[in-house]
Amino acid sequence: MSVIRNAWRLAAGSAAILLALAMPASAQTEAKPQYGGTLEIGTVYVTLSALSFDPADWNWKLNHDTGNYLEQLFAADLSKSKKNGGKHPFYADAYLPSDAIRGELAESWEWKKDPLRVEIRLRKGIMFPDKPGVMQSRELTAEDVVFSYNRLAKSPKAQAGYFSYVDKVEATDRHTVVFTFNSFHAEWDYRFGWGYYSPIYPKEMADAGATNWKNGNGTGPFMLTDFVQGNSNTYSKNPIYWDKEKIGGAEYKLPFVDKVVYRTIKDEATFLTALRTGKLDILETIRWSAVDELKKSAPQLQWSKWLNMSGTFLAMRVDTKPFDDIRVRRALNLAVNKQEIVKEFYGGNAELFAYPQHPDYGGYFEPLSAMPDSVKELFTYNPEKAKKLLAEAGVPKGFTFKVQVCSCSPDHIDLIPLLAAYLEQVGVKIEIQTMEYGAFLSAMTTKTNAAGYLMNNGHTNPTRSLHKSFFTKEVWNPSQWSDPKLDAKLDEMYRTSDEEKRVEIIRDITREIVDKAPYIWLPTPYIFTAWWPWVKNYAGELRAGAVRPGPIYARIWVDQELKKKMGH
Structure with missing residues (x-):
């Protein structure tokens, strides 16, 4: 009750805020989504700026920074999250249980023998958006998957033996790609399907210069529209994004927010202050020692606790x-x-x-x-x-x-x-x-x-x-x-x-x-994640693949009226 009373005083008696704070997460996700607004996030890696934007650099943090616009063959099935009544919290850095993987760019896949292979059929009609100076809008094809894999495997920076189990990768038609193996490998789907180094992107991006963030282009829910080293990554809504989300029996086009901004803040006191004052909507990594003070100074914050991955x-x-x-x-x-x-x-x-x-x-x-x-x-x-x-x-x-x-x-x-x-x-x-x-x-x-x-x-x-x-x-x-x-x-x-x-x-x-x-x-x-009540359709999920939060952020919406009533 003390949290509710504090919220009442801080919000000047707004009954709407009391209702939102008292409402269970499952009920909040049933509310009608809102479009628009900006989501400001201090991510799990709030102290670290982007290390690379080129998949061929084999950089561990790539998915975190490109995963809002570069998609993969597979991703987490977020419909099976605890928030949605499932059993998975989706905290893990790069572990997806076998019952919680869905096709992202892949519509379906099938194992075949003699030779051992997996045939992957891509979704039709997925489009790369227009990128001036890089490419015109066009459909994703199997050739993009083959190109992305080959450029990664042949990179001078490739990890030795990482794809030793793959014999060849080929496009058998416009929307079918076949991975032929020389032996079974327990990480087959992780390594080229949803892992750290497996985004799919167009050849045009590489030709324009993939190391330059300005040339980045993908089929994801957002587009990278600004990057300031050591300060921020800004992702703007992709207006032709293909995926939808079912909420309350209705389907909604994704993403909901207009922008997602990663804030890079090296000083712990500064990023804690940014959360407390509402300059951050979400802060994904908080040490235990800061939790009690934050709960006192900002009692409306919502919380999750997870064992460090x-x-x-x-x-x-x-x-x-x-x-x-x-x-x-x-x-x-x-x-x-x-x-x-x-x-x-x-x-x-x-x-x-x-x-x-x-x-x-x-x-x-x-x-x-x-x-x-x-x-x-x-x-x-x-x-x-x-x-x-x-x-x-x-x-x-x-x-x-x-x-x-x-x-x-x-x-x-x-x-x-x-x-x-x-x-x-x-x-x-x-x-x-x-x-x-x-x-x-x-x-x-x-x-x-x-x-x-x-x-x-x-x-x-x-x-x-x-x-x-x-x-x-x-x-x-x-x-x-x-x-x-x-x-x-x-x-x-x-x-x-x-x-x-x-x-x-x-x-x-x-x-x-x-x-x-x-x-x-x-x-x-243990690490703590905190977010403000105006952040909806969220329960602290962190990754939908190897350090990749993009599909999670695409499904969040901001209750802008509530945010305004709470003085932010």
């Missing part, structure tokens, strides 16, 4: 001494009081063990209680045993090593001094090197990162989470882990089409790699 760890390069010795790596894990971090640093808003698998992955995830004792030990604070292991490894007086940390993460900037204090108690000192994100990412991708590297790494999905971090020479492998036997298990994992068998393989690999401790495994925090 990025695991936190301090990677130790196993190709450098003394981290080539497992006793040292285990010692550093024992030296850090992880239970205390959960309780004190995160105020209880974290899970002790939630990486490299995520609890949202169902049977793929095993809790710490089900792990072998040697794994459980790594999450138990034991500085005396840590000292003993260091002595056995030949470094009884400890050692010093450099740890790189990104200035883009307020959480890590606050966490690293605490980790340093724990390690110093067992004689290990760290030199902290704070880096801007571009340099920080480059250090890892070029394998020039320091012996210590504090980072978040997206869980992605149950298979990719393991492969990208621990397969020999993988890009996202800051510990430089290399084990031919593990590589063979990872290959077997991908070739296994039976999901129950694949679950067992993944569980086995997870136990093994956690036990070998290439990282100081750290707790995974």
Whole structure:
């Protein structure tokens, strides 16, 4: 009742606002949608500006910045969201359950054998909008899919082996594209259908220069109409967008809002103030420590809470001494009081063990209680045993090593001094090197990162989470882990089409790699998302594919009358 009374006072007694605040989310989505207005968002990556607009750059954040205008073959089926009575929250960075995938550009698909292939039929009548200086409006065809795939696969920046299971891709008619495989791959749809690197775009965009945001053009609900590095991305409504949304038994043309604006704000206090004052309609990433104050100062805000889809760890390069010795790596894990971090640093808003698998992955995830004792030990604070292991490894007086940390993460900037204090108690000192994100990412991708590297790494999905971090020479492998036997298990994992068998393989690999401790495994925090009551048809969903929120934003509308009555 206190929230309602506060809302009443702040809104000068508006009964309409009281009704909106008291109304359950399901009832709000039944209201008639409104068109128009601008949606201002501090996204999950509010501190990070766009890193690239060219799909051939193989950049992890591409879908986040281009996914409002570049579509893919598949996407999340948002009709199965919890908001709509389903079971999926759609928080995951790059995991779509098999029962929650729909065709986006693909209308249907069918498996065939001899040779193993999937035939994908595209929706007819999907149009690229007119883009002066780049292209005239025309229909999407199968040739666009073939072009997009081939340009990605042949890029000098391509991840080695990423498409090794694909034999060829061809357009068999104007609206049919066939992917022929040389072997089954468990990530087949993710890798070219809805993953980080699989948007479909016209050849004209590449010919005009895909690195220039001004040349970007796609079939999505919005068009990129402005970009200011370090400040904002602005997306304007695509007037010829093809998709519709059924609400209350009626179909509505998408998108509802005229513009979506991503605000890039590096300072935490500034983006929290922007939310509190209504300059942001949605802020997708809020640390637990800011929640209570926001609930007091802006009681009308709506909330969701989700376990971070990025695991936190301090990677130790196993190709450098003394981290080539497992006793040292285990010692550093024992030296850090992880239970205390959960309780004190995160105020209880974290899970002790939630990486490299995520609890949202169902049977793929095993809790710490089900792990072998040697794994459980790594999450138990034991500085005396840590000292003993260091002595056995030949470094009884400890050692010093450099740890790189990104200035883009307020959480890590606050966490690293605490980790340093724990390690110093067992004689290990760290030199902290704070880096801007571009340099920080480059250090890892070029394998020039320091012996210590504090980072978040997206869980992605149950298979990719393991492969990208621990397969020999993988890009996202800051510990430089290399084990031919593990590589063979990872290959077997991908070739296994039976999901129950694949679950067992993944569980086995997870136990093994956690036990070998290439990282100081750290707790995974809960994150909060908040939005104002005038944001409708939304319940905190974050991604409709690999870090791609575009289909979610296309279905949001802004109750402009309510916003005005609330003084914004």
